Amino acid sequence: MTTPLLQVDDLRVRFESDDRTVNAVNGVSFTVFPGETVGIVGESGSGKTVTVLSLLGLVPSPPARIDSGRALFEGRDLLSLDAHELRSIRGKDVAVVFQDPMTSLNPVIKVGEQLREALWTHARQIDDNVHRARAIELLALVGVPQPERRYHQYPHEFSGGMRQRAMIAMAIANRPKLLIADEPTTALDVTIQAQVLDVLMAAKAETGAATVLITHDLGLVAQVADRVAVMYGGRIVEQGTIEDIFLRPSHPYTIGLLASLPSIEGRQRRLYSIPGQPPRLDSESEGCSFRPRCAIGSDRPLCAQEAPNLHVVGEGHRAECHYVAEAVTWAAERLRDPGSATGGAR
Amino acid sequence: MRRYLVRRVLQGLLVMWIVATAVFVIFRIVPGDPAAMTLGFDAPPEAYAALRAELGLDDPLVEQYLRWMGNLVRGDLGTSITHGGAEVAGLVFPALGRTLELAVISIVLAVVIAVPLGMVAAIREGTWMDHVARVLATLGFSMPTYVLGIGLLLVFAELIPILPPGGYVPFSEDPLRHLSQLVLPVITIGTVTAARLTRFMRVGMLEVLHADYVRTARAKGLEPRRINYRHALRNASIPLLTEVGVSFGLMVGGMVVIEQIFTWPGLGWLMIQSILTRAFDVVQVAVLVSAAAFVIVNLMVDLAYSWLDPRISRS
Amino acid sequence: MGCRALARPGFSHRWCTMTGPRVLLEVESVTTRYTVRKQGGEGAAALTAVDSASLTIAEGETVGLVGESGCGKSTLGRTIMRLVDPSAGRIFFRGRDITELDHGDMRPVRRDFQIVFQDPYASLNPRFRVREILAEPFRIHGLGRTEAARRAPELLDLVQLPVDALDRYPHEFSGGQRQRIAIARALALQPLLIVLDEPVSALDVSIQAQILNLLADLKEQLGLAYLFIAHDLSVVGQVSDRVAVMYLGKIVEIGTREDVFTDPQHPYTNALLSAVPSHRLDGAKRTRIVLEGDLPNPLQPPSGCRFRTRCWRAVDRCADEDPVLAQGEGMAQQVACHFPGPEVARDATRGSLPPDAGSGS
Numbered sequence A: 001m002t003t004p005l006l007q008v009d010d011l012r013v014r015f016e017s018d019d020r021t022v023n024a025v026n027g028v029s030f031t032v033f034p035g036e037t038v039g040i041v042g043e044s045g046s047g048k049t050v051t052v053l054s055l056l057g058l059v060p061s062p063p064a065r066i067d068s069g070r071a072l073f074e075g076r077d078l079l080s081l082d083a084h085e086l087r088s089i090r091g092k093d094v095a096v097v098f099q100d101p102m103t104s105l106n107p108v109i110k111v112g113e114q115l116r117e118a119l120w121t122h123a124r125q126i127d128d129n130v131h132r133a134r135a136i137e138l139l140a141l142v143g144v145p146q147p148e149r150r151y152h153q154y155p156h157e158f159s160g161g162m163r164q165r166a167m168i169a170m171a172i173a174n175r176p177k178l179l180i181a182d183e184p185t186t187a188l189d190v191t192i193q194a195q196v197l198d199v200l201m202a203a204k205a206e207t208g209a210a211t212v213l214i215t216h217d218l219g220l221v222a223q224v225a226d227r228v229a230v231m232y233g234g235r236i237v238e239q240g241t242i243e244d245i246f247l248r249p250s251h252p253y254t255i256g257l258l259a260s261l262p263s264i265e266g267r268q269r270r271l272y273s274i275p276g277q278p279p280r281l282d283s284e285s286e287g288c289s290f291r292p293r294c295a296i297g298s299d300r301p302l303c304a305q306e307a308p309n310l311h312v313v314g315e316g317h318r319a320e321c322h323y324v325a326e327a328v329t330w331a332a333e334r335l336r337d338p339g340s341a342t343g344g345a346r
Numbered sequence B: 001m002r003r004y005l006v007r008r009v010l011q012g013l014l015v016m017w018i019v020a021t022a023v024f025v026i027f028r029i030v031p032g033d034p035a036a037m038t039l040g041f042d043a044p045p046e047a048y049a050a051l052r053a054e055l056g057l058d059d060p061l062v063e064q065y066l067r068w069m070g071n072l073v074r075g076d077l078g079t080s081i082t083h084g085g086a087e088v089a090g091l092v093f094p095a096l097g098r099t100l101e102l103a104v105i106s107i108v109l110a111v112v113i114a115v116p117l118g119m120v121a122a123i124r125e126g127t128w129m130d131h132v133a134r135v136l137a138t139l140g141f142s143m144p145t146y147v148l149g150i151g152l153l154l155v156f157a158e159l160i161p162i163l164p165p166g167g168y169v170p171f172s173e174d175p176l177r178h179l180s181q182l183v184l185p186v187i188t189i190g191t192v193t194a195a196r197l198t199r200f201m202r203v204g205m206l207e208v209l210h211a212d213y214v215r216t217a218r219a220k221g222l223e224p225r226r227i228n229y230r231h232a233l234r235n236a237s238i239p240l241l242t243e244v245g246v247s248f249g250l251m252v253g254g255m256v257v258i259e260q261i262f263t264w265p266g267l268g269w270l271m272i273q274s275i276l277t278r279a280f281d282v283v284q285v286a287v288l289v290s291a292a293a294f295v296i297v298n299l300m301v302d303l304a305y306s307w308l309d310p311r312i313s314r315s
Numbered sequence C: 001m002g003c004r005a006l007a008r009p010g011f012s013h014r015w016c017t018m019t020g021p022r023v024l025l026e027v028e029s030v031t032t033r034y035t036v037r038k039q040g041g042e043g044a045a046a047l048t049a050v051d052s053a054s055l056t057i058a059e060g061e062t063v064g065l066v067g068e069s070g071c072g073k074s075t076l077g078r079t080i081m082r083l084v085d086p087s088a089g090r091i092f093f094r095g096r097d098i099t100e101l102d103h104g105d106m107r108p109v110r111r112d113f114q115i116v117f118q119d120p121y122a123s124l125n126p127r128f129r130v131r132e133i134l135a136e137p138f139r140i141h142g143l144g145r146t147e148a149a150r151r152a153p154e155l156l157d158l159v160q161l162p163v164d165a166l167d168r169y170p171h172e173f174s175g176g177q178r179q180r181i182a183i184a185r186a187l188a189l190q191p192l193l194i195v196l197d198e199p200v201s202a203l204d205v206s207i208q209a210q211i212l213n214l215l216a217d218l219k220e221q222l223g224l225a226y227l228f229i230a231h232d233l234s235v236v237g238q239v240s241d242r243v244a245v246m247y248l249g250k251i252v253e254i255g256t257r258e259d260v261f262t263d264p265q266h267p268y269t270n271a272l273l274s275a276v277p278s279h280r281l282d283g284a285k286r287t288r289i290v291l292e293g294d295l296p297n298p299l300q301p302p303s304g305c306r307f308r309t310r311c312w313r314a315v316d317r318c319a320d321e322d323p324v325l326a327q328g329e330g331m332a333q334q335v336a337c338h339f340p341g342p343e344v345a346r347d348a349t350r351g352s353l354p355p356d357a358g359s360g361s
Helices: A048-055 A083-089 A111-120 A128-141 A147-151 A160-172 A190-207 A218-224 A242-247 A252-259 A301-305 A324-336 B002-029 B034-039 B045-055 B061-074 B088-123 B128-142 B145-159 B175-209 B212-219 B224-254 B256-261 B267-276 B280-308 C073-080 C103-110 C130-140 C145-158 C163-167 C175-187 C205-222 C233-239 C257-262 C267-275 C306-310 C316-320
Strands: A006-016 A021-032 A037-041 A064-073 A094-097 A178-182 A210-215 A227-232 A235-241 A310-314 A317-320 C023-037 C044-058 C062-066 C088-093 C113-116 C193-197 C225-230 C242-247 C250-256
Touching (some): A021 A235, A037 A048, A048 A064, A111 A147, A111 A160, A210 A218, A227 A252, A235 A252, B002 B280, B088 B224, B088 B280, B128 B175, B224 B267, B267 B280, C023 C225, C044 C073, C062 C073, C062 C233, C130 C145, C145 C175, C175 C193, C205 C233, C242 C257, C250 C257, C267 C306
Parallel strands (some): A178 A210
Antiparallel strands (some): A227 A235, A235 A317, A310 A317, C023 C044
């Protein structure tokens, strides 16, 4: 059993504003092993971004507060590091590729300079020219044409895909052990997405880094991830390998999500749709947070009274549900025959 | 870029032309006979007629206008009857110089105060430092300059007489006294302007500090100091620059009250004096010069803007 | 369904007497050009957002218009609605030429086709209550407040919103609910055609399915035709009867959904389909095509075929001759390509042309 690179235990993050408190992350635990790609999937408000970014202290802190939890990275608890220690890890052992390359690069500083800065900040004693040369190398590595010329250009002179490549270059500059990609392709066109994804995967292969991919796109995750954690309402409701999640989903939310996805492969007579709205995270409610929208548990007393625990479905495959068996049966009819139009269709 | 420059200069000239025309119109509309104003009410009727003829006041308006514009274009700003035939230019430009001196030093003081204060307020948002900075800024912002000016005079020139109560001696004559005369007016204008600029700096910084690229900088492991200066400040200072330009431009034209309080013989002071002595030819030119200064400052700000922000016209 | 047009002003009688599935909308070689200021304020240039696009929509049919950013699909949608005027070409609605109708004459036509926009947060006036938002179409077409008041609850029912929504403001609703309100507004005057411009792009996946189902139900119930504009191929594939693929202002392929999706002929369509990540692990393995380079500058599109700078099938002819949309041999759809055909599985899938002067910035 390999030692995990990152182990997150019971992370809880709260957002406080004048009128209310939102429990954005409500007890999340997961593990990342060296070299693997873990996909964290969820819709908006699921807490996926806050979960991962708070590990590096990148969520603005007021209004966010980390209530409790541990995040062991190579044996050290990220959440208890002081600012100085955290800075030495950021951009070096753990690096981030953000979603919108248009706004994630400083518009008034040359791209090459921003790249060089990423290198310089963790290796101050090395000569600037060495850093500069390495920066140009990195640009070439990620497929930016004419890297010497592009080094001196500003972000607005790059196209969207190229900017994202530059961001990836910046992230892998110091050969991180863990790469975090927060919706890295969402802001890009489909054909550019494919390009950038390739670059990302190549970069990962080149550095051997483990990757945490945060996204709402299940297709993306199916394509590149090894393991997946599905988040809803601030909690991980199901996790497992991609085969587990996509071929043997066991949580009603995961099943519902998969059944509601249109696909270019085949046209469904009618998509399943999960009824209702995403949950408000500001109340401490009893029972399962998915219950109001759940085809299985919406009228079961147990689901209303008690929050479900992690139910082991298989080796490394867990779902937080009281009625996993029923969910799996339901999945069998729902997913094999997506044309059936009945049942909670609104 | 050059086309942009040319276009802006042409726009500036257009503004100047409009101002010159407006000045002309206003001074022809204003009630009162300039000849009577100049000579007083006791002079014989022939004297008025003579003066009116000399000033060309009986010529058709169009002719007067063309003469006015013609002279301006040639740089002939005329002579002033009231000042005994002295060259108007010789009165106005030195006054402009003295106003500029005040304005430049004041704006420098304002920036030196506002930038750090605004930065600290934004970086330490919500803490006592932020609150103090905001209170100070609001105080300075709401304080009328003349109240502050007179107050400072009372305290530092009357109660504890360590500074002169206004006046002006040229630097070449008595450097120390000159400098001491600068202190109070500069503090007055400078602090009030600083208050305004602090608010802008704070808001600009706050916006930038919450921007995605600052988050990226943090994710790279950069220290706060580097992030605040290299990444945040550069972006936040772009809109601040516009404010600085506007403030400066306003100073040049609008320091009338301050110059009165401190008896500083700048452009504003000259304007008042000339109005009181009915030296309209001086007033006209003073207004024009004031407008010109504002236009030029704006043009320079625009150019600096496009130089600072690489997203603007680097073709 | 009968000819609803008989009750309306501005119809073409000839159209009403046609039999069989009637063509509702006919777009003939429409070109839309914008004048844009060049960077640095150095003069202006003409941007051809839509270049000679033609398509038809029949009653009760959903036509999907798909492409990436800058392809002109939104502009085409707006041009069809006469929100933007075409620079060339003609638009026929129910047999009548509406290309040059002035504002007053267009108004009665607009009762029959409506539009739903992408951003549910921007398309509803935040200062109006839902009641007023739904009443507006009636007001504009002079149909009276009583009629509006009578129809409002019906409309809300059609989109499955509770009646008490009438007295609330848009900000009290979620994105999906606001989109329902926008749809209800579009349905107010019983249109025949609704243009949907990225109607679900801003919504979460679980809400997306709700809205797509709603649209499908409404289509069945009310006999609506849709022009569904989107960049998401899976969504377009789910709702469309026929699909048109656009690239840099031109329609490069158009045909039934089955033909275009299962037997794509244009290289761009192939690339587009292969780029969509699939969540079906057990699905058939598709040839993976990764396009090189970026979209060319739309102000300086490549000569001849616009796609040639990123196309692995391109040869000299492609730079000289702009291919025309036509039905090729052995295919049911129309393609604009000199070398149409499905993409066979192969190793060399990258573009063979180096990045051109027309690409990048």
